[in-house]
Amino acid sequence: MSALLPTQVEDHVASRLGAGDPTLWGPAAEADAASHLGWTALHETARRHLEPLEELFVDLRGEGVNRVVLVGMGGATLAAQVICATYGVPLVTLDSTSPDRVRAALAGDLRSTVMVVASKSGSTIETEALRAAVESAFTGAGIDPRRRMVVVTDAGSPLEAAARAKGCRGLFLEDPSVGGRFSALSAFGLVPAALAGVPVLEVLDEAAAVAESLEEDDRANPALVLGAALAGRRRFLVVSDHGSGIVGLGDWIEHLVGGATGKGGKGVVPVLAAPQAPDLGQPDAIDCRLVSLSADDDAEGPVLTVSGTLGALLLLWEHAVAVTARLLGVDPFDEPDVESSRTAARDLLESDSPGPAPAFVDDGIEAYGTLAELSAVTTVHEALQTLEECLGSDGYLAVLAYLDREANPSLPGARRALAQRLARPVTFGWGPRYLHSTGQLHKGGPASGVFLLLTADFSEDLAIPGLPFTFGRLIHAQAAGDARSLSEAGRPVLRLNLTDRTQVARVAALLEG
Incomplete structure (x- = not known):
């Protein structure tokens, strides 16, 4: 340093x-950077959202609407979660395509709920599917979804066009020059937090107080x-x-x-x-x-x-x-390796093929992967050992769980024991959220990671209104698509599919050693 x-x-x-x-980032990144630096002034420019936010907040509270469900992925939701949690303000975040998680979010009191749909691009499959599910739930409860939907997106996005065509309770447009990962102080962070009851002016003032020193x-x-x-x-x-x-x-x-x-x-x-x-x-x-x-x-x-x-x-x-x-020497604003997983997932969703058979099945746990060594093993324990043997002296293991994180809160606890046993760093991520977070790093960063993906069958699936596939099929396609993308990038990958939820404890115990 x-x-x-x-x-x-x-x-x-x-x-x-x-x-x-x-x-600043060299000639190759100059054009991209030129259209992604609006975030440096957000502590001032984002204040334009405050007045309409206050008016909407007062109107909604006057109607008894005080429960906020934030629908989105990655940078569109993470900052709002931090802001609300720090202020101790409730916020329901729907950033998973797990049927169980979607069902739980929709089980709340819809009479007091406003939905904030947040997406910069306005075209991610997860956000579209989740929005459709929440809208359908409102309609089924006899509530006009247009009166309960607030949209946050980039100006000119497909989501803006859809929001204007359908009509919605609120539309907050952000400058496209604000990069997604750098949008914490933009409408994406402020709108859900403000509607949940956070005095977001304080957050902007705190940023403004240090802005000059950071420059x-x-x-x-x-x-x-x-x-x-x-x-x-x-x-x-x-x-x-x-x-x-x-x-x-x-x-x-x-x-x-x-x-x-x-x-x-x-x-x-x-x-x-x-x-x-x-x-x-x-x-x-x-x-x-x-x-x-x-x-x-x-x-x-x-x-x-x-x-x-x-x-x-x-x-x-x-x-x-x-x-x-x-x-x-990298461009901080691009994401050259993110689309590969999305493309792979779309291909799987559009395919009529049942997909590859598992390499083996051990007491109901199905093992998938491209490791040649998998053909010689027959148990989950042996498969995990095989994956761990791919871990180099400079590598790390990423455990990526496409499960309901509310129903499996203890699973990340295996991370510490695993890091202790392997004597290498171990990361843990919930899918599909990590695809919009560290997914870029996994495929485009140092080629030293090995990857364990955990998926599960669902005893009760959930249809997606207007789409020809279910949430269960979507989340499996996202996991399998990312596994394929990682393999194509030369990363060792093992995917374990649990056919019974009780197997989570068994896998956690095996990871802990």
């Missing part, structure tokens, strides 16, 4: 970023310090919360770091962990601790301690990661 920081000051990186200079070409600039630290020799960012008071910030950091840096064979692999995680024993891991503003900095060794108010931290990390991408 010490060698990288002075260069960033001499090159006036901080002030150029604040001024929206698209040349200073000074070695003390925290964005330059953090950005240079992330771009150093260590390739794993182990993030743990030590009483920061900012709830769920790690999930948003994971999305930002993984998506912005993971491409061209480069990237920083974010690992969300509890304090004193075994992953920190690796020489290529950065110990990043999120602490409170009043915490004493008594850490020993090479530790990054980060603190601040909510709005300040959102802006700080965005600036820092943009700096990291520059130092790594």
Whole structure:
């Protein structure tokens, strides 16, 4: 870090970023950057949403509508979740195509519910399917969905056109120059939070209070310090919360770091962990601790301690990661490897083929994968060993669960024991949400990851209104499509399909060893 920081000051990186200079990431990224730097001024420009938001909030509360269901994926939902959780304000987030999760979200009191549909592109299959399900539920309950639907999207997107054609309760358009991963302070973060009851002006004011300091070409600039630290020799960012008071910030950091840096064979692999995680024993891991503003900095060794108010931290990390991408030599705004999984999933949905047979079935658990060694094993234990043997001395294991996270809250707990046993970093992600988060990193970042995907059959599927497939088929296609995409990228992949939900505990025990 010490060698990288002075260069960033001499090159006036901080002030150029604040001024929206698209040349920061090199000639190849200049055109893309020129249309994705609107986020640097959001602490001011996003204030245009506040007045219409307040009016809509008052109107809805006057009608007894106080339950917000946020429909979207990745960057369209993560910041709003952090903002609401930090303020202790309820928000129902529907960012899964699991039939069980969709059914649970629709089981709430629809009479008091407003749906916020958030999508930058306005064309993702998940958002379209989830929107259709919620609209149908409103109609079935005798409620006009147009009176309960608020849309957040980019100006000019297909979703804007659909919202105008159908009519909706509210339409908030964001500047397309705001990149998806850098949209925390935009309408995508503010609208759901404000309708849920968060005083979002406070968040914008917190960001504005530090904006000038983040644009200073000074070695003390925290964005330059953090950005240079992330771009150093260590390739794993182990993030743990030590009483920061900012709830769920790690999930948003994971999305930002993984998506912005993971491409061209480069990237920083974010690992969300509890304090004193075994992953920190690796020489290529950065110990990043999120602490409170009043915490004493008594850490020993090479530790990054980060603190601040909510709005300040959102802006700080965005600036820092943009700096990291520059130092790594990648475009922080593109996502060249994301579409491959979407394409593979669409192909599977449109195909009449039943798909490949499992390599083997062990007590109801079906194993799939392209590892040649799978042909020689017959148990899940042996298959996991085979996958783990692909893990190199510089690698990591990603466990990706296409399951209902509300019904399986203990599953991520296997991550710590697995990291301890393998003596390598282990990440955990819920599918299909991770496809819009670290999915880019998995395929475009360092070719050192090995991947375990967990899927399950559903005892009760759920139809998608207006579409020729069910939620169960959709989530299986997304998992199988990503597995195929990862394999085509040369990543070792094992997918275990659980035909009975009780098998989750068995798989977790095998992972823990």
